[in-house]
Every structure is written in structure tokens, then in C-alpha cells.
Amino acid sequence: xxxxxxxxxxxxxxxxxxxxxVCLLLALPFGSTATxxxxxxxxxxxxxxxxxxxxxxxxxQRWQAGxxxxxxxxxxxxxxxxxxxxxxxxAGSVAGRPTVSVMHADGILTTYEPVVARxxxxxxxxxxxxxGLIVAGHAGCRAxxxxxxxxxxGRGRDAVYLDPxxxxxxxxxxxxxxxxxxxxxxxxxxAAPR
Numbered sequence: 344x345x346x347x348x349x350x351x352x353x354x355x356x357x358x359x360x361x362x363x364x365v366c367l368l369l370a371l372p373f374g375s376t377a378t379x380x381x382x383x384x385x386x387x388x389x390x391x392x393x394x395x396x397x398x399x400x401x402x403x404q405r406w407q408a409g410x411x412x413x414x415x416x417x418x419x420x421x422x423x424x425x426x427x428x429x430x431x432x433x434a435g436s437v438a439g440r441p442t443v444s445v446m447h448a449d450g451i452l453t454t455y456e457p458v459v460a461r462x463x464x465x466x467x468x469x470x471x472x473x474x475g476l477i478v479a480g481h482a483g484c485r486a487x488x489x490x491x492x493x494x495x496x497g498r499g500r501d502a503v504y505l506d507p508x509x510x511x512x513x514x515x516x517x518x519x520x521x522x523x524x525x526x527x528x529x530x531x532x533x534a535a536p537r
Contacts, residue, residue: 383508385426386471388492389417396485399506411504412493418484419479423490425457425468435458443474454493
């Protein structure tokens with residue numbers, strides 16, 4: 344005899360499979376060029392494509408500690424490239440670290456540090472144009488030098504930090520169960536015979 348599931352569970356499961364398929368398609372790798380995924384307006388800020396040494400790890404609350412960008416392995420004096428065309432918003436020191444930020448047409452601000460600027464505030468930069476050189480000494484970096492690359496939309500209290508890798512279309516999507524009962528590693532009780 345066939346077991347009958349509650350309608351809500353069936354509807355939820357019916358939504359999970361199409362969502363899973365879409366997410367998996369979006370997560371497919373697009374090669375390992377120094378630019379980015381096809382169709383992306385953004386590119387890697389270093390060439391060749393760098394190793395990600397530390398991932399994006401935003402805090403649960405905006406005032407808490409977290410990692411609001413990614414650290415990319417590099418060498419001191421490597422050229423840092425603008426990830427997309429835009430206008431230099433800032434070129435100077437923030438908390439003693441040389442920093443460059445670029446505002447892009449889509450409203451996203453990308454930041455690069457520790458970078459000695461080769462540009463000035465107000466300069467227009469093209470996608471892939473050199474904006475500065477990396478300085479060794481980024482705290483917590485396991486490589487000879489690291490570029491901390493950040494991205495955000497909005498300002499002040501309205502600022503939302505973004506994973507810069509998402510701008511490239513190279514993020515890996517991992518789905519989590521909707522409820523503990525949906526977890527694949529949880530043993531499901533057998534249906535009682537009727």
C-alpha cells in the first residue's frame with residue numbers, strides 16, 4: 344500500500360528539485376582564465392588567476408568582526424587591476440594601510456588593500472587597468488603577500504558587503520536542507536504498513 348504524505352511536504356519537495364537544478368547550473372565552473380566567467384562585467388584583480396587564501400566570511404551582525412572580502416595570494420609589487428571600469432572613489436591610507444576603492448556603474452564599490460595607488464580620486468579607470476601595486480604585510484596572509492579584495496553596495500548603515508567572487512560568477516553554491524528531516528544523512532523511518 345502506498346504511503347500518503349502531507350500536501351505541504353510534497354509541495355516543498357516539488358520546489359526543492361527545480362531550485363537544486365538551477366543552483367547547480369549556476370555553480371558550474373567556467374574555466375580558469377584570469378578574467379572571469381563569460382558574460383561577467385568583472386574580472387580578477389590579479390593576473391594570472393590567483394589562489395584564494397581566505398574566503399568571504401561576513402559577520403552575523405554588521406558591528407561584529409568578520410572577513411568582508413577575500414584574500415588573494417600574490418607577490419609584493421604585483422600589479423593590481425581594476426575589476427571593472429569605474430571611477431576611483433578613494434586612494435590613500437585607511438587605518439594605516441594603503442587602499443584604493445573604485446565605484447562602478449552598477450553601484451558596487453570594490454576595494455583593494457594593501458595597495459600603493461597609481462591612480463587618484465576622480466580618475467576614470469578601465470576594466471583591467473593597473474590601479475596600484477601590492478605591498479607585503481597583510482595581517483593573516485599565509486602567502487608572501489595578499490590582496491584583500493572587497494565589494495559592497497550602499498554606504499554607511501545601508502552598506503551590504505558582497506562576496507567579490509560572486510561578481511566573477513565563480514561561486515560554488517551549496518544547498519542546505521529546508522528542515523532537519525530533509526537532511527540526506529538523517530535516517531528516515533520506514534513507513535508503517537497499513
